Amino acid sequence: MIDISPEQARTLAAIITHGSFDAAAAHLSVTPSAISQRIRAVEAAVGRPVLTRARPPGLTESGQAVVRFARQLELLSADLAEELEPAEPHGRTRLTLVINSDSLHTWALAGLAAVGDTIQLEILREDQEHSLDLLRAGAAAAAITATAAPVPGCSSRRLGVMRYLPVCAPEFSRRWFESGVTAAALAQAPVLVYDRKDDLQDRWLRRFSPSALQPPRHYVPAAQEFGDAIRWSMGWGLMPEIEIGEDLRAGALELLGPATPVDVALYWQQWRRGSAALGEVADAVQAAARVLR
Known part of the structure; x- marks a missing residue:
């Protein structure tokens, strides 16, 4: 032993x-x-x-x-x-969590706010595809990730699916897709990308061409500003479905056709040897994740 x-x-x-x-x-x-x-x-x-x-x-x-x-x-x-x-009095338990920017921006904070009176949280922003590195290294107690298989020493539970839809502003659509959303048009139209780890847009583009399309790219590494850049016709991009319902209804954004979504399954991974505080946070996040598919 x-x-x-x-x-x-x-x-x-x-x-x-x-x-x-x-x-x-x-x-x-x-x-x-x-x-x-x-x-x-x-x-x-x-x-x-x-x-x-x-x-x-x-x-x-x-x-x-x-x-x-x-x-x-x-x-x-x-x-x-x-x-x-x-x-x-023992002070509040401190926990470090890793949460991807889109989840933090759209739904996760609603759950975390429920435990804010009793637990001190440090939230690290990291892409859902890369958050496990921090969990594996012991830098965080739990993470929202796109990986189902638990890392050593951790448990994993499914939260739901974050659906992303390709959208742009009406003015942008008129400027770049007047003749339709084709591979040729997508190769020329500027695209918004969160950062160099973000491959959502490329996943969607691969449905249009067997060879990789390389449109001009703008990198905007903040969830709110990413959406604002799309609304201001800086480029097109994929945004969470749960964020853009009102924009679509009001005509502030349009779906790119064919508007096939990109679905990302999300999982909550945490240390298997947890604590009462970590269990409380996990339950709060699971409750907030009911808005996912």
Whole structure:
């Protein structure tokens, strides 16, 4: 059996959080030599390196598991303190979550607001296709992701489907698609893309041509501004169906034909060894996700 003490796990987490052995030593009020000894003990226990010797140090796959263990211990310790001394003030539990920008902009905050009185939240924005890197590294306790298979040490539950529709402003449509939405027109019309990780628009474009279309691209990495740029005829793009109903009804936006959607299934992944606070957040997010398909 691998025997890693809470002290050793917290030491590794402190190195990653503070960026060096010396900084971790200052934070933990021990000597740098003691830090080195603890890390050697961890590596002896797991039988492989837990840190990449770089500046700043990084985590190996084994190191990620140890840091997740350390973060989970913090949550469980808070639960224990609350159970043993319920009358004592212990402060609010702190949780770090990873949520993609579109979910944060359209539906997720409604659920998180329900737990805001009792839990302190740090929300990291990351694309749903890449959020698991932060979860895997122990930097976050839970994530909204497009990946169903749970990462090691985590559980996964389905939230629903976020449907995206291709839209543009009426003026943009008249300017670029007067003769219809064809592959030739789409190769020339400017497209809005969230950032360089965003491939939603390319997924939709692949339905028009076997070869990759390369229209001019504008990168707008903020959900509200992304939609505003489309409304102001800067380009076309895919927007969440739950965001644009009123725009379509009012004629502020038009669907590009054929308006075939791109569906993205979303999942909630969290540490398997959770806590009461993490369970409360998970339930709130699941309730808010009822607006999804």
